[in-house]
Amino acid sequence: MTDIHTHVIEKAKxxxxxxxxxxxxxxxxxxxxxxAMADAILDxxxxxxxxxxxxxxxxxxxxxxxxxxxxxxLTDKRIEGMAEGLREIASFPDxxxxxxDVVNRPSxxxxxxxxxxxxxxxxxxxxxxxxxxxAAGLTLKAGNAxxxxxxxxxxxxxxxxxxxxxxxxxxxxxxxxxxxxxxxIDREGVRHMIEAEGIIDLVIPRGGKGLIKAVVDGARIPVIxxxxxxxxxxxxxxxxxxxxVAITVNSKTQRPGVCNAAETLLVHRDVAGTFLPRAAxxxxxxxxxxxxxxxxxxxxxDMKEAAADDWYTEYLDLIIAVKVVDSLENAVEHIxxxxxxxxxxxxxxxxxxxxxxxxxxxxxxxxxxxxxRFSDGGVYGLGAEIGISTDKLHARGPMGVADLTTYxxxxxxxxxxxx
Amino acid sequence: MTDIHTHVIEKAKxxxxxxxxxxxxxxxxxxxxxxAMADAILDxxxxxxxxxxxxxxxxxxxxxxxxxxxxxxLTDKRIEGMAEGLREIASFPDxxxxxxDVVNRPSxxxxxxxxxxxxxxxxxxxxxxxxxxxAAGLTLKAGNAxxxxxxxxxxxxxxxxxxxxxxxxxxxxxxxxxxxxxxxIDREGVRHMIEAEGIIDLVIPRGGKGLIKAVVDGARIPVIxxxxxxxxxxxxxxxxxxxxVAITVNSKTQRPGVCNAAETLLVHRDVAGTFLPRAAxxxxxxxxxxxxxxxxxxxxxDMKEAAADDWYTEYLDLIIAVKVVDSLENAVEHIxxxxxxxxxxxxxxxxxxxxxxxxxxxxxxxxxxxxxRFSDGGVYGLGAEIGISTDKLHARGPMGVADLTTYxxxxxxxxxxxx
Numbered sequence: 001m002t003d004i005h006t007h008v009i010e011k012a013k014x015x016x017x018x019x020x021x022x023x024x025x026x027x028x029x030x031x032x033x034x035x036a037m038a039d040a041i042l043d044x045x046x047x048x049x050x051x052x053x054x055x056x057x058x059x060x061x062x063x064x065x066x067x068x069x070x071x072x073x074l075t076d077k078r079i080e081g082m083a084e085g086l087r088e089i090a091s092f093p094d095x096x097x098x099x100x101d102v103v104n105r106p107s108x109x110x111x112x113x114x115x116x117x118x119x120x121x122x123x124x125x126x127x128x129x130x131x132x133x134x135a136a137g138l139t140l141k142a143g144n145a146x147x148x149x150x151x152x153x154x155x156x157x158x159x160x161x162x163x164x165x166x167x168x169x170x171x172x173x174x175x176x177x178x179x180x181x182x183x184x185i186d187r188e189g190v191r192h193m194i195e196a197e198g199i200i201d202l203v204i205p206r207g208g209k210g211l212i213k214a215v216v217d218g219a220r221i222p223v224i225x226x227x228x229x230x231x232x233x234x235x236x237x238x239x240x241x242x243x244x245v246a247i248t249v250n251s252k253t254q255r256p257g258v259c260n261a262a263e264t265l266l267v268h269r270d271v272a273g274t275f276l277p278r279a280a281x282x283x284x285x286x287x288x289x290x291x292x293x294x295x296x297x298x299x300x301x302d303m304k305e306a307a308a309d310d311w312y313t314e315y316l317d318l319i320i321a322v323k324v325v326d327s328l329e330n331a332v333e334h335i336x337x338x339x340x341x342x343x344x345x346x347x348x349x350x351x352x353x354x355x356x357x358x359x360x361x362x363x364x365x366x367x368x369x370x371x372x373r374f375s376d377g378g379v380y381g382l383g384a385e386i387g388i389s390t391d392k393l394h395a396r397g398p399m400g401v402a403d404l405t406t407y408x409x410x411x412x413x414x415x416x417x418x419x
Numbered sequence: 420m421t422d423i424h425t426h427v428i429e430k431a432k433x434x435x436x437x438x439x440x441x442x443x444x445x446x447x448x449x450x451x452x453x454x455a456m457a458d459a460i461l462d463x464x465x466x467x468x469x470x471x472x473x474x475x476x477x478x479x480x481x482x483x484x485x486x487x488x489x490x491x492x493l494t495d496k497r498i499e500g501m502a503e504g505l506r507e508i509a510s511f512p513d514x515x516x517x518x519x520d521v522v523n524r525p526s527x528x529x530x531x532x533x534x535x536x537x538x539x540x541x542x543x544x545x546x547x548x549x550x551x552x553x554a555a556g557l558t559l560k561a562g563n564a565x566x567x568x569x570x571x572x573x574x575x576x577x578x579x580x581x582x583x584x585x586x587x588x589x590x591x592x593x594x595x596x597x598x599x600x601x602x603x604i605d606r607e608g609v610r611h612m613i614e615a616e617g618i619i620d621l622v623i624p625r626g627g628k629g630l631i632k633a634v635v636d637g638a639r640i641p642v643i644x645x646x647x648x649x650x651x652x653x654x655x656x657x658x659x660x661x662x663x664v665a666i667t668v669n670s671k672t673q674r675p676g677v678c679n680a681a682e683t684l685l686v687h688r689d690v691a692g693t694f695l696p697r698a699a700x701x702x703x704x705x706x707x708x709x710x711x712x713x714x715x716x717x718x719x720x721d722m723k724e725a726a727a728d729d730w731y732t733e734y735l736d737l738i739i740a741v742k743v744v745d746s747l748e749n750a751v752e753h754i755x756x757x758x759x760x761x762x763x764x765x766x767x768x769x770x771x772x773x774x775x776x777x778x779x780x781x782x783x784x785x786x787x788x789x790x791x792r793f794s795d796g797g798v799y800g801l802g803a804e805i806g807i808s809t810d811k812l813h814a815r816g817p818m819g820v821a822d823l824t825t826y827x828x829x830x831x832x833x834x835x836x837x838x
Contacts, residue, residue: 020755024779097778103800109789111799118811119781197635201811216616217639222812243834250836336439347834358829359516360443362538370528370832379837380530380828381522392537392620393641394813397828409799409816410777413789415662415766417669418798 004184008192011180012120012147012199018177019120019145019201025174027094033169034090034137038083040168041133041161045079051160052129055153062153071127072154082133082161085384089137092383095402096143099410110412115405117143119201122193124149124215126207129157136165136179138386142404145178147200149193151207152185159183187214194219206387224399227390228314229259229342231372234331234357235279236348237270243369244275244347245282250371251345253286257316259388260343260375264311264321266331269295272324276300283320292322299324311338328353332360339363342390343375343397364390364397423603427611430599431539431566431618437596438539438564438620444593446513452588453509453556457502459587460552460580464498470579471548474572481572490546491573501552501580504803508556511802514821515562518829529831534824536562538620541612543568543634545626548576555584555598557805561823564597566619568612570626571604578602606633613638625806643818646809647733648678648761650791653750653776654698655767656689662788663694663766664701669790670764672705676735678807679762679784679794683730683740685750688714691743695719702739711741718743730757747772751779758782761809762794762816783809783816 041048052074059069095115102112121144123135132148139146150158162181170176182189190211194203197220204224205215212225233251235244251262267275272295280290280300291310292303303322310321311334325331335344345367346357354368365375375398377385382400389395395403460467471493478488514534521531540563542554551567558565569577581600589595601608609630613622616639623643624634631644652670654663670681686694691714699709699719710729711722722741729740730753744750754763764786765776773787784794794817796804801819808814814822 020781023781024775105798105800107793107798109793109798114777116781220635222641222810224812240834246834246836254837345830354831356443358533362439362442362535363827365828365830367830368832370830370835371837373837374526374528374830374832374835375828379524379526379528381524391641392825393643396825406811406815408782409784409794411764411784411786411789411793412773413787413793415659415665416789416793417665418673418790418792 002188004186004188005192007184008182008189009196009199011182012193012196014177015145015147015180016120016199018175019117021175022117022143022145022178025143029173030094030141030143031090033140033172033174034086036168036172037133037137037165038086040164041079041083041086044164045076048074048079048157048160051156054156059153064153068127068153072129074129074157078130082130085134086137089141089384089401092141092401095141095405107418108414108416112410113407114410115402116408118404118406120145120147120199121404122147122149122196122200122203124190124193124203124205124207124211126151126211127154129154129161131206132158132161133165134384135386136162138384138401139404140169140174140178141401144404145180147180147182147193149182149189155183155185190214191218194221194223197221204387224387224389224391224395226259226388228340229261230264230312230314230338230340231260231262231342232264232266232335232339232344233262233372234266234335234344234346235268235271235275236328236346236350236353237268238349238353239271239275239347240349241271241275241278245278247345247347247369247371248279249282249286251373252283252288252320253318254371254373256318260372261316262320262372263313263315264323264338266323266325266334267296268328268331269324269326272296273299276322287318289319290322291319293324295324296322314340328356332357336362340390342388343367343372345370345372421607423605423607424611426603427601427608428615428618430601431612431615433596434564434566434599435539435618437594438536440594441536441562441564441597444562448592449513449559449562450509452559452591452593453505455587455591456552456556456584457505459583460498460502460505463583464495467493467498467576467579470575473575478572483572487546487572491548493548493576497549501549504553505556508560508803508820511560511820514560514824526837527833527835531829532826533829534821535827537823537825539564539566539618540823541566541568541615541619541622543609543612543622543624543626543630545570545630546573548573548580550625551577551580552584553803554805555581557803557820558823559588559593559597560820563823564599566599566601566612568601568608574604609633610637613640613642616640623806643806643808643810643814645678645807647759648680649683649731649733649757649759650679650681650761651683651685651754651758651763652681652791653685653754653763653765654687654690654694655747655765655769655772656687657768657772658690658694658766659768660690660694660697664697666764666766666788666790667698668701668705670792671702671707671739672737673790673792675737679791680735681739681791682732682734683742683757685742685744685753686715687747687750688743688745691715692718695741706737708738709741710738712743714743715741733759747775751776755781759809761807762786762791764789764791
């Protein structure tokens with residue numbers, strides 16, 4: 001039993017107890033807590049910025065890049081953004097206590113399903129301290145406790161935020177410990193969290209591939225993760241080519257550094273000759289580098305040759321892989337082989353082709369005549385988003401606050417016994 | 420790379436390919452396959468019994484008890500039961516392709532969720548070879564492929580069944596490999612299955628605690644498991660005591676060897692003096708041993724004293740632990756501390772007490788005025804049951820065929836791009 005083990009397990013046990021007591025906390029208390037949390041952030045912006053300044057002072061020591069320092073910095077706008085986010089979450093309908101699928105059974109019992117909190121959620125993240133407020137707000141709204149474990153580079157900011165958020169929630173009647181944070185940061189702490197079977201009910205890691213792999217490999221408790229977004233645009237032979245160009249350009253360039261940006265363009269051979277020159281011109285105008293298969297380069301010669309790795313790559317940059325396919329079926333096969341099962345779209349006028357694509361592509365979001373960039377909790381109408389799941393179980397694709405609940409079966413009898 | 424590793428991974432890869440091709444197989448083909456599977460079982464009963472006889476001949480060598488040999492034996496009745504089960508599954512509505520929650524969004528896109536197969540399910544089980552047909556039928560109905568791994572004592576029976584079920588399904592147009600079985604049985608095979616990240620999408624273990632613990636500890640892929648059923652009956656101060664006695668006796672004795680049988684009786688102190696003598700008499704008449712707390716034994720002295728372990732124990736036998744509690748809240752606290760989160764029931768006339776119990780008890784089934792024995796997929800109206808989940812994510816409590824699906828987001832635009 002090391003110090004860090006004791007620290008993590010004590011925090012987790014206290015949070016678990018808080019989670020148990022949360023089950024009977026009503027909507028009004030939760031929403032009052034969320035609004036108090038928003039107020040507390042605005043009232044304590046000086047203290048938050050002071051804590052953040054301590055982290056920023058160590059940025060050099062931790063070797064942070066300019067982009068990382070930017071993500072770490074809590075500007076006034078970001079502090080206000082956290083408060084606004086919490087108020088927005090307060091305004092959502094309560095996802096807990098929805099009773100559905102109620103049936104009267106021949107045995108005389110009435111059976112239904114009721115949405116309930118999951119319990120204690122372990123949330124592991126990196127860099128951006130404003131995630132602390134998002135995660136605390138969303139988990140609390142769904143009636144859960146959260147045990148936060150941020151990156152070492154944001155430790156002071158995260159502790160300051162988590163502490164004031166928990167205190168504000170407690171002031172409105174939420175159990176103490178509902179928002180908890182691991183204060184000792186090393187790899188061992190993550191290990192103790194993901195092995196805390198029977199205490200932590202679910203771990204959500206958000207960060208780089210290395211972190212997520214470490215969590216998945218070591219976890220003894222359920223994990224919902226977000227690996228990567230290798231998204232595809234497939235231009236079918238009946239596609240409206242104006243739409244196809246617009247969707248390709250938008251999917252690739254509207255925000256190239258995010259997971260729902262397209263990384264590969266597939267084109268049906270029947271339209272490749274007319275479509276590819278137009279698409280290549282439009283993409284190049286936006287500064288996109290094209291890496292193409294041999295058949296594509298016969299049509300548009302001034303594209304780089306794609307290597308085998310390109311089909312697997314999430315560039316997160318102004319680069320796109322391009323391939324001509326012989327059929328709709330081949331496009332689907334390519335996607336199901338190389339895609340990260342995040343978001344893939346078809347451009348087509350043919351309803352049967354659209355149906356086949358929607359049914360056969362095994363991805364969390366499958367689209368017809370729409371940009372992959374729409375794959376987002378806010379755009380889908382979920383309100384705030386806790387993450388995008390590339391897993392298949394429990395929650396898939398954009399995860400909203402309802403995905404932080406589970407259900408129980410509720411049975412009402414009248415002194416009923418089984419015969 | 421050992422032989423067993425190669426064997427498991429080759430089987431799994433072929434099954435995964437079949438799972439991919441299943442996505443576009445329609446309801447009519449799946450149902451025809453299920454009926455052909457039923458026919459094949461009846462047409463091949465001699466071959467099935469011959470394979471089963473080989474297993475039975477080794478029962479001595481494996482040291483099987485009489486009860487284990489009974490579970491292993493495929494009687495004519497059990498063979499017919501498998502065929503009937505498959506026909507019943509064919510008659511269920513298709514759980515795949517249900518589109519729900521469709522909304523038009525301000526961006527012009529239409530978004531909804533569609534139920535889809537999970538993919539390749541690894542099913543790990545022990546002893547009873549008729550589980551082979553149930554698991555194959557339920558996973559196929561939901562559009563999945565299944566990789567079966569039964570116990571070594573049933574190997575010949577399981578291989579015979581899995582092979583003829585797969586062949587029958589293939590004869591109706593289902594991809595070959597949809598029903599696959601691991602033919603080399605050792606612990607290493609299980610390990611390779613549960614580490615097959617990216618190939619097997621979900622593992623469902625069904626068996627003893629040792630097996631399940633090994634699966635949970637080693638898994639790198641999602642697991643839905645069934646640990647145990649430490650179920651409670653709580654008799655509240657306003658309970659109808661006739662109902663309370665009937666529900667207690669039924670929960671404990673109607674079938675004591677199963678997971679939804681009650682193991683602990685909690686009684687509110689206000690009614691303990693009248694209720695406990697009646698309950699003790701009724702339970703003793705059914706041959707139940709009572710292990711009670713000190714306060715209970717002041718009321719009914721001829722009960723054994725409960726040890727600390729009794730509150731945690733799933734007896735699966737004619738034994739019940741008995742405890743007097745001071746309040747509804749204390750009953751809930753006891754349950755949330757010691758229960759295995761399977762099924763717990765309150766007997767009460769007070770609607771507020773019922774609501775509190777239903778909300779606060781963190782179990783997969785929470786009941787009011789009903790026997791814990793009702794906790795069952797068939798009783799709840801799910802049709803056949805693939806298992807009872809004591810996990811909280813994806814599926815909780817009795818799991819029917821719909822729990823073998825997941826969903827994808829489906830987005831329709833009109834050449835829509837994000838601005």
